[in-house]
Amino acid sequence: MTKRNVILYxxxxxxxxxxxxxxxxxxxxxxxxxxxxxxxxxxxxYYNSGYDHDVLFIGDCECxxxxxxxxxxxxxxxxxxxxxxxQQLIWQSYYLLEDALRYEKPKVxxxxxxxxxxxxxxxxxxxxxxxxxxxxxxxxxNNIKASMTEEESFLSYVFPVLRYHSGWSSISAxxxxxxxxxxxxxxxGYYLRADVKPAANVPKGTPLTDYTFxxxxxxxxxxxxTLCEENDIRLVLIxxxxxxxxxxxxxxxxxxxxxxxxxxxxxxxxxEEVLAETGIDYNTDTYDAGLHLNxxxxxxxxxxxxxxLRDNYALxxxxxxxxxxxxxxxxxxxxxxxxxxxxxNLTEYGNVFGLTAQETQ
Amino acid sequence: MNKKFTSVLAAAMLLTALTAxxxxxxxxxxxxxxPAAAATTTTTAASTEAAALETTTAAEAESAGAAINxxxxxxxxxxxxxxxxxxxxxxxxxxxxxxxxPSCAFTGTxxxxxxxxxxxxxxxxxxxxxxxxxYEVDLxxxxxxxxxxxxxxxxxxxxxxxxxxxxxxxxxxxxxKTEGKAVQFFLEGNNITQIVYVVQFN
Numbered sequence: 421m422t423k424r425n426v427i428l429y430x431x432x433x434x435x436x437x438x439x440x441x442x443x444x445x446x447x448x449x450x451x452x453x454x455x456x457x458x459x460x461x462x463x464x465x466y467y468n469s470g471y472d473h474d475v476l477f478i479g480d481c482e483c484x485x486x487x488x489x490x491x492x493x494x495x496x497x498x499x500x501x502x503x504x505x506x507q508q509l510i511w512q513s514y515y516l517l518e519d520a521l522r523y524e525k526p527k528v529x530x531x532x533x534x535x536x537x538x539x540x541x542x543x544x545x546x547x548x549x550x551x552x553x554x555x556x557x558x559x560x561x562n563n564i565k566a567s568m569t570e571e572e573s574f575l576s577y578v579f580p581v582l583r584y585h586s587g588w589s590s591i592s593a594x595x596x597x598x599x600x601x602x603x604x605x606x607x608x609g610y611y612l613r614a615d616v617k618p619a620a621n622v623p624k625g626t627p628l629t630d631y632t633f634x635x636x637x638x639x640x641x642x643x644x645x646t647l648c649e650e651n652d653i654r655l656v657l658i659x660x661x662x663x664x665x666x667x668x669x670x671x672x673x674x675x676x677x678x679x680x681x682x683x684x685x686x687x688x689x690x691x692e693e694v695l696a697e698t699g700i701d702y703n704t705d706t707y708d709a710g711l712h713l714n715x716x717x718x719x720x721x722x723x724x725x726x727x728x729l730r731d732n733y734a735l736x737x738x739x740x741x742x743x744x745x746x747x748x749x750x751x752x753x754x755x756x757x758x759x760x761x762x763x764x765n766l767t768e769y770g771n772v773f774g775l776t777a778q779e780t781q
Numbered sequence: 782m783n784k785k786f787t788s789v790l791a792a793a794m795l796l797t798a799l800t801a802x803x804x805x806x807x808x809x810x811x812x813x814x815x816p817a818a819a820a821t822t823t824t825t826a827a828s829t830e831a832a833a834l835e836t837t838t839a840a841e842a843e844s845a846g847a848a849i850n851x852x853x854x855x856x857x858x859x860x861x862x863x864x865x866x867x868x869x870x871x872x873x874x875x876x877x878x879x880x881x882x883p884s885c886a887f888t889g890t891x892x893x894x895x896x897x898x899x900x901x902x903x904x905x906x907x908x909x910x911x912x913x914x915x916y917e918v919d920l921x922x923x924x925x926x927x928x929x930x931x932x933x934x935x936x937x938x939x940x941x942x943x944x945x946x947x948x949x950x951x952x953x954x955x956x957x958k959t960e961g962k963a964v965q966f967f968l969e970g971n972n973i974t975q976i977v978y979v980v981q982f983n
Contacts, residue, residue, distance in 0.1 A: 621878040623893045627967040629954050
């Protein structure tokens with residue numbers, strides 16, 4: 421064998437190994453396509469959008485389960501998107517906003533403040549769902565660095581196979597079906613639920629030994645505010661009307677003071693007056709006893725909030741713009757189909773996902 | 782007799798604390814310490830590295846920590862923060878009300894059970910989410926009291942008279958800790974407003 425052939429042979433082997441490793445990595449990575457664990461695809465779904473949103477929501481499940489972008493579009497012609505993921509920590513929200521600004525510049529950023537309660541990384545599962553869907557950029561790198569728990573390594577985000585290799589024994593048909601991509605389950609970042617479970621026996625918060633938000637959280641809130649100022653984006657702070665986890669008055673006071681100090685609007689949807697204006701009824705408008713709104717509650721909340729955004733930020737009605745109209749018509753069509761599908765499943769199976777009794781065990 | 786016992790206990794705690802330090806540093810997984818068994822009472826000599834980290838002195842331990850119950854007995858059933866909950870909950874019978882809080886990503890569910898003035902909260906085990914453990918027991922009103930006889934509405938002075946010097950305190954709360962669990966007394970002014978038996982993560 422000549423020297424040239426040895427090099428070619430070596431290169432061929434290296435390329436083959438790399439391809440095999442990439443295929444294996446993709447196979448063992450979670451696809452998040454088995455209900456109810458769908459949330460892991462929320463972050464990556466953003467890159468399929470049209471990047472022309474006047475309003476960007478950033479936050480945790482209290483954002484992506486409580487606001488309906490379809491309602492904001494249909495009622496006010498406001499294009500918006502929710503960049504949210506499960507238990508999204510404030511630095512993750514910051515880096516996701518920073519990441520979004522590489523693609524577009526919204527007029528308003530809406531941040532749900534619940535995550536101010538978490539001053540440290542929490543769980544790897546949540547980190548993975550919030551970060552792995554991001555495209556590579558310095559925002560993603562910094563997000564990983566800020567989010568990793570002690571057990572995680574940066575390299576396992578670069579090469580997820582290092583994290584998921586043990587999943588080879590549980591590779592299923594789903595892993596092959598969604599090898600090249602997952603089907604969209606969300607509606608401009610909104611996670612839709614059409615079932616109803618009235619709120620009852622919601623526990624009050626146990627007293628805390630310290631109500632002070634951490635320095636880390638304040639730092640990222642400051643950075644988020646500055647980032648918005650630099651990009652001429654109006655930052656709106658909200659506390660979504662989720663009854664649990666408990667939102668302590670002491671926490672509310674800190675956010676109220678911060679908003680006043682920096683002339684930021686802060687809307688606490690748990691405030692009785694505001695809540696009454698939205699028309700939310702916790703007997704009919706939540707699917708999990710008050711933790712999150714169902715689609716009926718999300719539409720009420722979004723209708724109220726759309727009016728607030730239009731009136732306070734002069735957001736134009738863009739429903740006549742063909743590109744946007746086409747994009748949101750497609751989203752709305754899927755949205756309506758999803759509602760019907762879930763309602764039919766409720767009738768037939770007793771759950772929105774159409775899971776059999778065996779599958780729900 | 783009591784004094785002798787508590788002195789021996791304090792010495793044993795100190796000794797085990799010193800010998801267990803290396804182990805504690807090697808263990809990087811943040812988990813609550815595994816309580817021995819759901820049916821036992823606590824404050825035994827099993828306190829190890831956690832005791833070494835506390836500001837409580839041996840003398841304070843003698844006057845306070847040694848006699849404190851860190852588990853709560855409800856209707857004759859002992860609830861140990863951090864211990865598995867299923868069998869104990871079955872023994873407690875039907876609660877007055879329940880509430881469940883699934884995580885957004887379905888990585889487990891927290892459950893709340895109310896029995897009169899007592900609220901019991903569980904959390905999913907970190908490694909086996911089909912398994913639940915007791916997170917905390919809240920004594921929410923004056924209809925219930927601690928084994929030491931302290932209840933909501935009592936004064937801080939009454940608390941210290943029964944429990945001794947707290948391990949940690951601020952004007953708003955007083956806490957007594959042992960390995961893996963604690964009992965906390967929340968205060969408004971000089972009065973106790975809530976009592977919480979809670980697991981302590983490392």
